[in-house]
Every structure is written in structure tokens, then in C-alpha cells.
Amino acid sequence: MSAPRSSGAGRERVPSLLERQDSGYLWFLESLDALHRSLQGTSDLGEALDAALGVVVEVLAGDRAWLLELHAGAWTPVMERTRPEYPGGLDLGVRQPFTPEATSVTERLLDSDWSVQIAPEHVSSLTLGAGVTPPRAVLAMAIYPKVGASWIFGMHQCSHARTWTAEEERLFVEIGHRLADALTSLIAYRDVRESARKLAQAGHVARLGYWERDVATFEVNYSQGTYEIFGLSPGAHTLAPAQLAERLHPDDRKIMVEAYERAVAGGPRYDVDYRVLHPGAEIRYVHSEADITWDADGRPLRMFGVMQDITERKQAEERLIRYRDSLERLAREQEALRRVATLVARATSPEEIFASVTREVGRLLGVDLAVLGRYDAATETIVAGWTANGDFDATGRSTALGGRNVSTIVHDTRRPVRFEDYGEATGEIAEVRRAWGVRAIVGVPIIVEGEIRGVMAVASRTDSPLPPDAEERLASFTELLATAYANAEARAALRHVADEQATLRRVATRVARGEPPEEVFAAIAKEVAGLFATASSSVVRFLPEGVAEAVGSWTGDRISILGARTSLSGHNISALVFASGRPARIDRYQEETDPTAAGRRIETRCAVGVPITVNGRLWGTLAVGTAGEQSLPADVEHRLASFGDLAATAIANAEAREALGRVADEQAALRRVATLVARGTGPDLVFAAVAEEVGTLLPAAELALVGRYLPDGSIEYVGAWSALGGAEWLGTRVRVGGHNVSTLVFETRQPGRVDHLGEEASEVTELARASGARSSAGAPIEVEGRLWGAMIVASIHEAVLPPDIEHELAAFTELIATAIANAEARAELTASRARLVTSADETRRRIVRDLHDGAQSRLVQTTITLGLARRAQDHDDGVQARELMAEALDQAQRANRELRDLVQGILPSDLARSGLAPAVEELIDRVRVPVTLDVTAERFRPEIEANAYFLVAEALTNIAKHSGAEQASVRVWVEDALVHVEVRDDGSGGARPEGGGLRGLADRIEALGGRLTIDSPRSGGTRITAVLPQ
CATH class of the missing domain: 3.30.450.40 (GAF domain)
Known part of the structure; x- marks a missing residue:
């Protein structure tokens, strides 16, 4: 069977630009995108493969997709996805020995860089399971993950005999390559998790603990293994020096203290055995040793130590005498590990650790050569080496990966590799190793946080074989090397964080200043x-x-x-x-x-x-x-x-x-304006001062106006300020309308802004445009609940005024309103005083006239008649004297009645004698309209009763003369320490508050601190109410 090939071998070239325009290429990309999405979101090997094969079945319209893992002379079905209409299943997880036909098909697949369509007569070799619907066509290929064994990826067509097109095969091959990449990641992830578990257990297995002590402060840091050695669990217990002493056997405490004192005094190295008391009175034996760092003056700074639970060794010494050589080897290995571990714990530089490891490994395993290589992209760089005869000089040399050699295979598979005969190795690295005289070699990977970083290798230059357990014995050192790598990277990251924090502190100091x-x-x-x-x-x-x-x-x-x-x-x-x-x-x-x-x-x-x-x-x-x-x-x-x-x-x-500065400026401006208002300065001067203060205070405000809305729907600008000088707004009167802030405030009675003037030709807009105003804002000026005018600011050079500037005008509009209200109040007070003086003068003239025309003339007549009567009596004319006396008496009686009527008109005697109710009853008797009277209190202060009486008298007179009312009512009551007087009728209404009688009464009531209100709608009757302090 052929040797495994690289997963990149035979990959399809990237299509040209013209080929990409083909719609088939879009299908090709969409299919690969679907495969990519199926592999995302999980690191579980089974879940990922199941989802990926499901995509294969869909995009290539196959009936079954599957993956086999190859072994020597056998394969194992790992995963399948089948359409539901073709039942049956592969024997997943069951290793199946090769049949001769399966061997032939497998060799054919391994020899091909492409997919292979299996002829119908050979498909039975890839049926892969009992009860599976037999395929009528098979497409398969070999794939090569960079970790572990080779695999076979295939697809069944059960419904019909099928010949796949070149485009379909190209997609199938690309999917195979991507499955190989995915398997590399997924298997590596699984292996990394296993390595992490082993690393965590290494300290536990070796029963090692590390510790670091500050000689000056006695602060001590312990590894998890140390807690285990002392029978404690990290987090649940502490291990301060006091607790450590309590755990020591009483007979050994002095030994440990003396060893420590000798070491820090410059004596023998700290190296001591002692006993530890575990919970439950169990005694454990511990060996501990440490190195000390010293300052320039020879003072001890820190101790870096390692301890080991040697209980089993102590207990088994007698039984292990026969295995002394093995024990010595193990001790040397542990000692080497401790030395390396101490270097790692002391944060020694990586270069020193690498040199120490290669030396320790070479001596420990009894080999001729030990070398440590670092992977950089597609090269290997030698970072440390050792030879038994001291002739190693290749540190720093970089060589390209490739071929079949230990460094390349370890890099690709992430697993240990052994060559007993290095003559079979190929590639540039193999040539370099042969130049070193290598005959046999073993290499193991160095993996840091899931990534392969390098390779540790030992070699023989003679025919002597390498130790059979060399891979396992190297593993302990590679784990320490991985820790050294991780520590170095962590220190670099820490330095970076420290630099970043220092930079942040420098900037933060500037901000704080x-x-x-x-x-x-x-x-x-x-x-x-x-x-x-x-x-x-x-x-x-x-x-x-x-x-x-x-x-x-x-x-x-x-x-x-x-x-x-x-x-x-x-x-x-x-x-x-x-x-x-x-x-x-x-x-x-x-x-x-x-x-x-x-x-x-x-x-x-x-x-x-x-x-x-x-x-x-x-x-x-x-x-x-x-x-x-x-x-x-x-x-x-x-x-x-x-x-x-x-x-x-x-x-x-x-x-x-x-x-804050603007608030201070604003408060100062407000104080200056408030001072003007408090002094009773005229409104025109206040308006001018407010416009100037607002214009100079608010940012970007280059024009400030105070406008008064007039009853005819126009606005008159009564205060103006411009940063450019020569403002033409003061005294200008224009009609309200258009898209501008004067109109906006008039219509809404709310603060508002207009950042862009309208295009219409309204008078206000044209005036604003002519003055160069761009962005404007305004706030209403309300006086005693009515809209009086507006405070307006505008920019000329700036495109937009600052946000919320319209709301900053509120404090100034309130001062303007106060100034206006004060001015109106002063004007009203002056008018009221004038009316009171006029009313008093008219009253005096009327009394003089009434006395002259009435009682005075009758009294003069009485005096004359009495003189004539005396003369008649002097002439003994008794009859004439009596007639004249009778006439004088009649004239005197008439004068008396007229004087009584005159006094009654000024202030009725019943009012002073009996109070308000009887006096009002007498008034009601003179009125022809029916009037109901309700007075809840018997007496009030004289001035209250007098003004209430005159109010009722004036109101009843108006009712009788003008209202046409059919009925009326008079109510007087006390509420909240205030006297309320109300006169109401159902007449025609329309009473004028400015009438002479009511206006004079209002002045008198206001002079007493009260107020008079008149509600007299047309055809709705009249209601006059006075409220006076009790």
C-alpha cells in the first residue's frame, strides 16, 4: 500500500475570471459555503461529520455519504448520512478487515490524487455493512488529515447507475480536502484536550509541588501539587508558614528550620527531608529543595523550591533494592525534571531552559544527540542542542520542512515519530541530520495551548538502538517545555499590559490635571x-x-x-x-x-x-x-x-x-438685569440691557432681539443688539408670518428654533434674511399668563446655533416679564391714585353743593323767619309771631331731614350701628328687583363693612338702572381669613369694568389689599366679586 500523501496534493487550481462567470461555479461556491456552515458551531467530531455528510448528500444528490478511518489491513466506518428511502446502516465503529477486493480498491484510492469512480462489478467491496441497500455506483477518494491515520471519503448511489460529471467530481474532491482540514482541527482539538488533562495530572502523578518564598516578607506561593502533598485542597485551606509548621512532624520542625537558616546564611543549599501529618494522623514523607537568588550585596532575595511526596519511596526502599538500577534511573529522571521544573518556576529565560532540557535529556537517555527545534511557518529553527562529545554547533539554523523525516511528520501529524533507520528519511532536514551522523532518531511534539510549537528529538550516531520508551520519557520534558513556552508568552503579554497601563496612567494624569x-x-x-x-x-x-x-x-x-x-x-x-x-x-x-x-x-x-x-x-x-x-x-x-x-x-x-463658567457669566448677567428691574428702570432700557447681555453671553449668538406682539398680528422689536453693530431692528414693526422663529413662538407659545429660513417672502423672513441671520432660536415672554412677546437670538456666521439654546433664554424672559409687569403695575398704581384723588374731590364738591342747595338754604330761611317772628312778638302781634314760628319750625325740620339724607348717602347710620346686613337690607328695600341676601357673619372691620356696602349699593343701582334683571342675590361670607362679597343677577350682562363707579370701587378695594373681579358676558348676567383681607 502506498505511503500517505499530503492533504494539499492534487488540489484543483483556482478557476480563471472567465470560468467564475459560469453559473456552475456559483453552485460550486454555494455548496462549499453550505459545507463550511455545517462545520461551524461545534467542536464535537461526531456532530461536525454528521452535519457535513448531510450537506454532501444534498448538494451532490447522492443516496449515502460516509467516512472510513484506515488501519493496517482494515478500516472502520466512522460516520454516514443516508436518504430515508434507502434503509440499512453501516457498522459504525466496527473495524472490518480488508478482503482482497477491498485491499485492491484501497490501494487504488491511496495511489490517486483525485476521486475514483468504482466500476459496478467492484462496488460490493464498498457496501460496508450487512443489510445495507447495495449501491449501484460509488465515488470515493483518500483524504489525509494532518493528525492521525488516513481516511476514505465516499458516496453511494443506490437508485441508479450513475457517472459523475467532471464538475461534480471537482466539487467532491474539494469537499474531501476540506473534510481533511476539518478532521485535522477536530482530531487535534480532541488530542489537545487529552494533553491538557495529562498535563494537569502530571504533577499529581509525580507528586511534585513547587513553591516560591520572599525571604524578606516571608510571603510564600504554592502550586496545587504542594497542597496535595500536605493533604489540603486549594481554596478550602491556606498554607501560610504558621499552618505549614502545624503540619510538620514535631520531631522534624527543627530540621527544616535549621536547613532554611543555613541556606539563607550562605551555607549549604536548602535540601531536606521531613514528615508531614495528614488529616487522620497519616504520616507522609516529603523531600524539599530550593535555590536562592541574591542581590548585589549578597543578601538573599527569593527561594525557588520543589517538593515531592516520597512516602512510597521510603516505604518501598527495602523491597526495591533489587531494582536499584531502575530506581537510580528514575531518580535521575526525576532529578532532571526537578531541575528543569525549578528553572521553569524561577521564570528563567527560555534559551537557558531549552539548553538545560537538551543537556538533561541527552544525559538521561544515554543518547549521542539531543536537539530542540521550533516551527516557524514552513521551517524548523534549531533553538538548542547537545552532543555527547560537545561538538554541536547548529543552534539558530533554519531548514525548510518537507519530505519524509521526523521534524516534518511530527509537524504534520502532531504525534511522536521514530526512525530506526534514518537512511529512509527524505527532504532537506533529512540531509542535515545525516550530515550530523544520525543513524536512528525519535521525535515528540511540543504543543502549547493547542498549537504545535516545536519538536524534541534524540538520536543515535551508532548502531546502538534508542531506548524503547524514549517517546514516553521525553513527554515529561516536552510538557515542561510547553509550560516554559506558555510562561514566556504570558510574560510578554504581561509586559504589553504593563506598557498599556503605564500609557493609560500618563494620559489619565493629564486628564486629572x-x-x-x-x-x-x-x-x-x-x-x-x-x-x-x-x-x-x-x-x-x-x-x-x-x-x-x-x-x-x-x-x-x-x-x-x-x-x-x-x-x-x-x-x-x-x-x-x-x-x-x-x-x-x-x-x-x-x-x-x-x-x-x-x-x-x-x-x-x-x-x-x-x-x-x-x-x-x-x-x-x-x-x-x-x-x-x-x-x-x-x-x-x-x-x-x-x-x-x-x-x-x-x-x-x-x-x-x-x-460652569457660562453659568457664572449667566448668573452675573441675570444679576445685572435683575438690578435694573429692581431699581424700576424703564422697560426700554431693560430691553436694551437684556438684548446685549444675551447676545454677549450665549455662544454663537451674534444678534439678540426683544420683540412685542401687537393686537393687529404684528411684532415690534423694542430691544436689539448685534455683534456687527448698526442693527436696524430696533423700532421695526412687521407682520407675523412665514417660517421664522418670531412666527413659531407666536403660534406655539413655546421655545423653538429655526435653523434654516423659509423660502417665502413674509415680512419677518425677509427682514431676517436681509440681516444675514442663518440659525435662530426664541422663547416666549409671558406677562401674567398672556403672551406679550419673544426673546430671540440668531447666528450670522455659524451655520447652526448650539443645541437647547432656546431653553437658556427662559431666565431672561422671566426678568423681562417682571420688568413689564412692574411697569404696568406702577402705571396702574399711578392711575388708581389719581382716580382716588379725583373721586375724593368730586365727593367733597357734591357735599358742598348738596349743603348749599338744600339744608344750608333752608337753615338760612329758618334764621330769617325766626328774626321776623321775634320782631312780630316785639310788636305784640302774637298771631303773626306764631305763624312765623311755625314756618321756621317747618324749615328747620326739612333741613334736618335733608342733612340726615346727606349723611345717609355718605355712610348710613344703620351700617355703623347695626352692621352690614341691616344696612344692605335697607338698600334692598329701595330696589324694585327681587334680591336675596345671605350674610354669614354679624360684623366686620369698619373699613371692610363700608367698602362692602358701597360695592353692593353700586351693584344694585346698576342692576336697577341697566341690567333688566328679574332677580338678584347678595352673598357675604368668610373663607380662609378672607371676606368674600358677591352680587349676581340674571340680566343682560355686558357690564364695563372701566365704568366710573366700579373703577372707583376697585381702586378702594385694592387700596385695602383686596381684588375685584367682574364676570359679565353678553346675555349671561353679571357676577361681581370682591375679596378683602378679614
Whole structure:
């Protein structure tokens, strides 16, 4: 039977561009894609093969697909997939010896680089199971995983005799090659898991434990094997020095302490046997030894030790005397392993460990040559070697893999290989080994975390055979070598993490100091480029106008891109991050089509960017790029994110400081305006001051206006400020309408903004366009619940005002409203005082007139008549005297009545004497309209009763003269320490609050701290209510 072939042998060439246009090629690719998907998602050998064979049956329209694993003189069916209409099954897992016909077919398959269609007369050799529906045609091929044995991949056609087309065979062969690759991975994964299990058990089997002690601090680290030696489980117990002493046999504690003290004092090396007490009083024997590292002054620093449970050795010494040679060999091997393990535990350099291993292995196995090779792509590089006569000088030599030799086969199969006669070896490596005089050789793989990294080989230069157990004995050393490899890689990764953390600390220190963002951005760009060894790095900000601007960059000695702008609508790193808000990568930047990409200017090859998110909003991106053929690591996005977070923190801090300064400026501006308002400054001056404060305070505001809405649907700008000077808005009056912020606030009574003026020709829009306004925002000015006007800001040079700027105007609009309300209140107070003075003057004039025309004239007449009566009496004219006295009495009585009526009109005597209710009852008696009266309290303060009386009197007079009411009501009650007076009628309504009588009453009530309200809709009656403090 022919020797196994490489899995890459005979692969179909890649089709040409013209061939790819054929629809069959699309079927070819879709079939391979289906196979690829079937192999994803599982590392289980059985599940993967079952899914893959299912795809084979479907895409090639076969009736059964199967896989056989080859052995010497036999094969084993491993997996099959069959259409349900062809029952029966292969004897999976059952080794089947070759028949002569099967041997012939197998040799034919192994000799072919392609698939083989089995003739109908030979198909019985591949029926493969009892009860299986016999195939009428068979297509099969040999496949060669890089691990383990060769396999046969085949397909049955049971429904009819079939001849496969060349295209179908090509697909079948490609599937076979990919199955071989999949088997390589799946079998390797299975073997790696087994190796990991063995590695974990190695320490347990050898009963070894490792430990490291800081001589100064007494801090000790123990391996899992050490815990097992002391009868403990890691995590459940601790093994501090105090606990260690408790576990030692009392008679051995002094021995251990003295050995330690001698070693750290520069005496004999720490090497001691002692007994350990296990739980349950079991005694175990332990051997421990260690090396010490010293500082330049000869002081001990650390101890690196290994311990072994030697209980069984102690117990069996008498019984093993006859096997002394074997024991000595085992002891030498264990000692060699301990020495190597100590080197590994001490984190010795890989080169020193490799040299020690080859020396230990060569001496231990008694061979002529020991060599350690590292695999690099398609070559093997010698990293250490040893010869019995000391003539090895090939360290560092690299040789191409290939041919049939130990290094190549170990690399391809990942399994130990032995050549008893190296004359059969082929390839360049074989020629090199023969030049060394190699006659026989054994090699074992070195596998680290599932990947094959190298080969450990021992050889003989004479006819003496190599030890039969050389592979097994080498395995212990290769496991330690794998650990050394892993430790070296871990230390390199740790150094990288340390460098990254140091870089982050330096940048974080700048952020914590509150350095300006542009300095932090420059530092981040430089640090990131140095950390990832990239040709360029940049901090990019996304601008509202749809472009990205580099605000921090590092490009070494190449063209700077600081300040460069890139479109966010193209296909570049900034655009990708902006669109998705997630990290993005471009592996071939020079192939991108965006002509504005700044990366083109510095010849970027590969670029990665991560988002910079500030307080929940996407601010920009942090990007790095390479030049030449350099690519970026797969995890660079994750590692770059930490620096993006620091940039975001710096931006947030700067914005917070800027916001804090703006708040302080705003509060100062508000205080200045509030001072003007508190001083009672005129509205025009307040409007001008607010416009100037707002314009100079708010960012990007180059125009600030205070507008007043007028009843005719127009707006008059009563306050204006412009950064450009010469504003023509002040005093301008235009009609509201169109797409502009003045109209928007008027219609919605809400803050709003208009970033682009409308195209219509409305008066406000035309005025804004003529002044150069681009983006504008405004907030309503409301005075005592009514829309009075609007506070407006606009930009002239900036395309867009900052977000939420319209809401920042609220505090200023409140001050404007207060100023307006104060001005109106002062005007109303002045008018009210004037009305009160006028009313008092008119009342005095009326009293004078009434006295002059009434009681005064009658009293004068009475005086004259009394004088005439006295004269008549003096002349003894008694009759005339009596008549004159009667006339004088009548005149005096009339004068008295008129004076009483006059006083009653000023303040009724019943009001002062009996209170409000009787006085109002007397008023009601004079009114022809039916009136109901409800007064809940007997008496009130005099001024309350007087004003309430006059209110009721005025209201009832109006009801009688003007309302046409059929009925009315008067209510007086106390609620929440307030006196409520209500007069209601069902008349025609329409009462005018500004009427002289009601206006005068309102002034009097307001002077007492009360308020008067009148509700008098047309045809809805009238309700007059006064509220006075009790």
C-alpha cells in the first residue's frame, strides 16, 4: 500500500475570471459555503461529520455519504448520512478487515490524487455493512488529515447507475480536502484536550509541588501539587508558614528550620527531608529543595523550591533494592525534571531552559544527540542542542520542512515519530541530520495551548538502538517545555499590559490635571501610536455640518493631518464610526473611494477607529492607522476603547468647566438685569440691557432681539443688539408670518428654533434674511399668563446655533416679564391714585353743593323767619309771631331731614350701628328687583363693612338702572381669613369694568389689599366679586 500523501496534493487550481462567470461555479461556491456552515458551531467530531455528510448528500444528490478511518489491513466506518428511502446502516465503529477486493480498491484510492469512480462489478467491496441497500455506483477518494491515520471519503448511489460529471467530481474532491482540514482541527482539538488533562495530572502523578518564598516578607506561593502533598485542597485551606509548621512532624520542625537558616546564611543549599501529618494522623514523607537568588550585596532575595511526596519511596526502599538500577534511573529522571521544573518556576529565560532540557535529556537517555527545534511557518529553527562529545554547533539554523523525516511528520501529524533507520528519511532536514551522523532518531511534539510549537528529538550516531520508551520519557520534558513556552508568552503579554497601563496612567494624569482638551488629544494620539507601533493616530470630532475634523494627531515625520476635514458621508473610518456608533476597521485603506479621506494623504494601509461618547452622545472617534504592509492586531479595537474613554472624560471635563463658567457669566448677567428691574428702570432700557447681555453671553449668538406682539398680528422689536453693530431692528414693526422663529413662538407659545429660513417672502423672513441671520432660536415672554412677546437670538456666521439654546433664554424672559409687569403695575398704581384723588374731590364738591342747595338754604330761611317772628312778638302781634314760628319750625325740620339724607348717602347710620346686613337690607328695600341676601357673619372691620356696602349699593343701582334683571342675590361670607362679597343677577350682562363707579370701587378695594373681579358676558348676567383681607 502506498505511503500517505499530503492533504494539499492534487488540489484543483483556482478557476480563471472567465470560468467564475459560469453559473456552475456559483453552485460550486454555494455548496462549499453550505459545507463550511455545517462545520461551524461545534467542536464535537461526531456532530461536525454528521452535519457535513448531510450537506454532501444534498448538494451532490447522492443516496449515502460516509467516512472510513484506515488501519493496517482494515478500516472502520466512522460516520454516514443516508436518504430515508434507502434503509440499512453501516457498522459504525466496527473495524472490518480488508478482503482482497477491498485491499485492491484501497490501494487504488491511496495511489490517486483525485476521486475514483468504482466500476459496478467492484462496488460490493464498498457496501460496508450487512443489510445495507447495495449501491449501484460509488465515488470515493483518500483524504489525509494532518493528525492521525488516513481516511476514505465516499458516496453511494443506490437508485441508479450513475457517472459523475467532471464538475461534480471537482466539487467532491474539494469537499474531501476540506473534510481533511476539518478532521485535522477536530482530531487535534480532541488530542489537545487529552494533553491538557495529562498535563494537569502530571504533577499529581509525580507528586511534585513547587513553591516560591520572599525571604524578606516571608510571603510564600504554592502550586496545587504542594497542597496535595500536605493533604489540603486549594481554596478550602491556606498554607501560610504558621499552618505549614502545624503540619510538620514535631520531631522534624527543627530540621527544616535549621536547613532554611543555613541556606539563607550562605551555607549549604536548602535540601531536606521531613514528615508531614495528614488529616487522620497519616504520616507522609516529603523531600524539599530550593535555590536562592541574591542581590548585589549578597543578601538573599527569593527561594525557588520543589517538593515531592516520597512516602512510597521510603516505604518501598527495602523491597526495591533489587531494582536499584531502575530506581537510580528514575531518580535521575526525576532529578532532571526537578531541575528543569525549578528553572521553569524561577521564570528563567527560555534559551537557558531549552539548553538545560537538551543537556538533561541527552544525559538521561544515554543518547549521542539531543536537539530542540521550533516551527516557524514552513521551517524548523534549531533553538538548542547537545552532543555527547560537545561538538554541536547548529543552534539558530533554519531548514525548510518537507519530505519524509521526523521534524516534518511530527509537524504534520502532531504525534511522536521514530526512525530506526534514518537512511529512509527524505527532504532537506533529512540531509542535515545525516550530515550530523544520525543513524536512528525519535521525535515528540511540543504543543502549547493547542498549537504545535516545536519538536524534541534524540538520536543515535551508532548502531546502538534508542531506548524503547524514549517517546514516553521525553513527554515529561516536552510538557515542561510547553509550560516554559506558555510562561514566556504570558510574560510578554504581561509586559504589553504593563506598557498599556503605564500609557493609560500618563494620559489619565493629564486628564486629572484638567489640561486643555487639545493638549490631551495630542498626548493621546502620540501615546496610542507609540503603544500600538502605528504610523499615525488621531482624535477626530464630528461637526454638525456633516464633516469630521482632526483635533489631535500624531503622524511622526510625515504630513500632519491636524485640522484636516473628512466627509461623514464617504467610506472612511470616521464615516463608519459615525454611521454605526461602534468600532470600525478598514484593512485596505488605499482601496477606498472617498477622495476626501485624510488617510490617503499619509498613505494609510490599515485603520481602526473607536467611538468617543460624551455624556451619551457620539462626539467623535479615536483612530489609528498603519503604513506599508503592517496590519493591526485583532484586539486593537478593545484596547483602543480605554483611550477613547479617557478622551471622552477630558471632553466632558472641559465642557463641564465651560458650562460652569457660562453659568457664572449667566448668573452675573441675570444679576445685572435683575438690578435694573429692581431699581424700576424703564422697560426700554431693560430691553436694551437684556438684548446685549444675551447676545454677549450665549455662544454663537451674534444678534439678540426683544420683540412685542401687537393686537393687529404684528411684532415690534423694542430691544436689539448685534455683534456687527448698526442693527436696524430696533423700532421695526412687521407682520407675523412665514417660517421664522418670531412666527413659531407666536403660534406655539413655546421655545423653538429655526435653523434654516423659509423660502417665502413674509415680512419677518425677509427682514431676517436681509440681516444675514442663518440659525435662530426664541422663547416666549409671558406677562401674567398672556403672551406679550419673544426673546430671540440668531447666528450670522455659524451655520447652526448650539443645541437647547432656546431653553437658556427662559431666565431672561422671566426678568423681562417682571420688568413689564412692574411697569404696568406702577402705571396702574399711578392711575388708581389719581382716580382716588379725583373721586375724593368730586365727593367733597357734591357735599358742598348738596349743603348749599338744600339744608344750608333752608337753615338760612329758618334764621330769617325766626328774626321776623321775634320782631312780630316785639310788636305784640302774637298771631303773626306764631305763624312765623311755625314756618321756621317747618324749615328747620326739612333741613334736618335733608342733612340726615346727606349723611345717609355718605355712610348710613344703620351700617355703623347695626352692621352690614341691616344696612344692605335697607338698600334692598329701595330696589324694585327681587334680591336675596345671605350674610354669614354679624360684623366686620369698619373699613371692610363700608367698602362692602358701597360695592353692593353700586351693584344694585346698576342692576336697577341697566341690567333688566328679574332677580338678584347678595352673598357675604368668610373663607380662609378672607371676606368674600358677591352680587349676581340674571340680566343682560355686558357690564364695563372701566365704568366710573366700579373703577372707583376697585381702586378702594385694592387700596385695602383686596381684588375685584367682574364676570359679565353678553346675555349671561353679571357676577361681581370682591375679596378683602378679614
